[in-house]
Amino acid sequence: MDSIKVPVDPQSPITSIEHSETHYSSDSAVTATQGRGLQRGLKARHIQMIALGGTIGTGLFVASGKAISEGGPGGALVAYAIVGVLVFCVMMSLGEMSAYVPVSGSFSHFATRFADPSLGFMVGWIYWANWAIGVAVELTGVALIMEFWVQNIPSVVWSIICLVILLAINVFSVKGYGEIEYWFSMVKILTVIAFVIVGICVDTGAAGGHYIGGSNFHLPGGAFPNGFLGVFNVFVTAAFSFNGVEIVGIAAGESANPHKTVPSAVKQVFVRIVLFYILSILIIGLVIPYTNEDLLKASSSNIAVSPFTLVFRAAGAAWAADLMNAIILITMISAGNSGVYSSSRTLLALAEDGYAPRFFKRVNRWGIPIWSVLATCLVGCLAFLTSLFGSGVVFNWLTSITSLAGLITWISIAITHVRFRMGYKAQGRPMKNLPYKAPFFPLTDAFVIVIGAIVVCGQGYQTFYAPIDAKNVVASYICLIVAVALYVGHKIFRRPAFVKKCDMDFDTGTWKEPVFDTGVDDEKYNADGTLKPWWKRWGIKFINIIA
Numbered sequence: 219m220d221s222i223k224v225p226v227d228p229q230s231p232i233t234s235i236e237h238s239e240t241h242y243s244s245d246s247a248v249t250a251t252q253g254r255g256l257q258r259g260l261k262a263r264h265i266q267m268i269a270l271g272g273t274i275g276t277g278l279f280v281a282s283g284k285a286i287s288e289g290g291p292g293g294a295l296v297a298y299a300i301v302g303v304l305v306f307c308v309m310m311s312l313g314e315m316s317a318y319v320p321v322s323g324s325f326s327h328f329a330t331r332f333a334d335p336s337l338g339f340m341v342g343w344i345y346w347a348n349w350a351i352g353v354a355v356e357l358t359g360v361a362l363i364m365e366f367w368v369q370n371i372p373s374v375v376w377s378i379i380c381l382v383i384l385l386a387i388n389v390f391s392v393k394g395y396g397e398i399e400y401w402f403s404m405v406k407i408l409t410v411i412a413f414v415i416v417g418i419c420v421d422t423g424a425a426g427g428h429y430i431g432g433s434n435f436h437l438p439g440g441a442f443p444n445g446f447l448g449v450f451n452v453f454v455t456a457a458f459s460f461n462g463v464e465i466v467g468i469a470a471g472e473s474a475n476p477h478k479t480v481p482s483a484v485k486q487v488f489v490r491i492v493l494f495y496i497l498s499i500l501i502i503g504l505v506i507p508y509t510n511e512d513l514l515k516a517s518s519s520n521i522a523v524s525p526f527t528l529v530f531r532a533a534g535a536a537w538a539a540d541l542m543n544a545i546i547l548i549t550m551i552s553a554g555n556s557g558v559y560s561s562s563r564t565l566l567a568l569a570e571d572g573y574a575p576r577f578f579k580r581v582n583r584w585g586i587p588i589w590s591v592l593a594t595c596l597v598g599c600l601a602f603l604t605s606l607f608g609s610g611v612v613f614n615w616l617t618s619i620t621s622l623a624g625l626i627t628w629i630s631i632a633i634t635h636v637r638f639r640m641g642y643k644a645q646g647r648p649m650k651n652l653p654y655k656a657p658f659f660p661l662t663d664a665f666v667i668v669i670g671a672i673v674v675c676g677q678g679y680q681t682f683y684a685p686i687d688a689k690n691v692v693a694s695y696i697c698l699i700v701a702v703a704l705y706v707g708h709k710i711f712r713r714p715a716f717v718k719k720c721d722m723d724f725d726t727g728t729w730k731e732p733v734f735d736t737g738v739d740d741e742k743y744n745a746d747g748t749l750k751p752w753w754k755r756w757g758i759k760f761i762n763i764i765a
Contacts, residue, residue: 320727
């Protein structure tokens with residue numbers, strides 16, 4: 219069958235079914251997405267899975283045990299629910315801007331374009347450091363995981379192998395990143411679904427031998443054994459678990475149909491939060507008593523006491539440790555993959571806005587910002603080496619930078635969205651022209667800013683208990699210190715003014731109404747216009763149902 223051809227406007231850049239649903243203004247100064255070579259190779263299924271895969275990770279599989287131990291079963295549920303609502307609010311705000319201005323490295327560019335150049339400079343570099351250092355953390359974690367099975371090979375060998383794999387995925391095609399995340403996310407989804415089913419069976423006595431019910435919620439201290447502070451202590455753990463969901467905004471710059479795929483991914487986030495996070499925390503709280511000391515021992519080097527492993531073992535699965543070891547290995551490779559992708563696109567956006575050396579804008583023939591990818595991997599290697607050669611303090615401080623980076627990024631997105639909406643209305647632009655409109659504005663942004671600021675400023679309160687150790691105080695707030703230093707330093711040396719509402723640019727690189735719409739679902743068709751086999755079409759339907 220020949221490729222499907224349709225009549226087009228001679229002035230339109232759209233010439234085939236592959237691009238029939240997307241049209242962007244041609245006067246783009248934000249040419250990182252198209253004019254400079256980035257390819258829109260991420261399809262709807264990629265974007266939806268990236269939205270999910272960016273959240274499910276070691277924060278859920280490992281750190282959830284610490285959350286139950288500190289906050290109790292009820293406290294952990296409340297904390298995760300509040301942070302889940304916060305994340306959903308962030309995604310609605312980011313979705314509105316990303317669908318309208320689908321550029322790579324979105325929220326750094328949005329802050330520069332609609333709020334304050336100094337804010338864009340700060341959030342861009344903080345987010346880049348967050349993921350670049352995160353790559354080093356994942357390299358360390360992969361080495362620890364592999365030692366679970368193989369002890370006679372130096373751990374650094376596994377880290378090098380993992381780094382080579384990440385480079386291979388990220389230097390050839392964005393489709394490679396999308397496909398890897400698609401299948402890795404599928405494994406995570408199936409694991410969580412299996413965990414929830416097994417956990418229900420254990421709690422009801424169908425597996426494991428005896429009925430548990432809600433007895434763990436009635437242990438001494440009740441569901442909230444540590445009161446408000448117990449809930450508050452879980453906030454940072456919960457935020458860490460959700461860290462990465464904002465990658466959807468970055469991926470919009472390389473999505474085939476961002477005006478449709480981004481809103482679709484945003485709308486599904488809330489259901490995913492409930493299904494995968496709230497249910498998982500509930501199951502752990504029901505099956506494992508918060509007084510179980512193993513909940514605090516769970517770590518990347520001790521998978522045997524992961525709360526997921528404990529629940530599977532309670533059902534009589536002796537192989538649980540091996541299963542979760544393999545799942546967490548996949549999770550770490552996925553996190554490293556996302557780290558290289560998102561940080562390289564953020565560095566590209568920083569270069570486009572003049573905040574990083576210009577050579578980081580270079581894109582290879584496969585549409586990959588090659589120098590940004592290599593720089594990210596190099597920084598990851600350097601951070602990783604500090605953990606190998608006796609600089610444990612340096613490595614710990616570097617990893618501390620990542621602890622609050624997600625929250626600071628979310629607050630910046632909310633601030634930027636407020637300015638975006640104010641400028642959009644001030645210029646008399648109709649709301650109907652937005653591909654996606656974030657509901658409950660401005661309450662959602664206010665909620666993110668207030669709750670996020672409270673958590674960022676208060677999360678290190680325990681370091682002020684006597685005797686006060688300055689190193690601990692700095693380690694707890696080093697990310698906030700760096701963020702303030704970047705913002706103030708840029709404001710002092712560059713002296714940029716806040717962006718006035720009348721000066722905001724809502725035309726460059728923004729989404730425009732398509733010239734035509736064939737009504738064809740590209741997920742059902744190959745690139746040449748031929749219909750995909752029935753098993754692939756049914757597979758896509760199944761993915762969309764569970765995702």
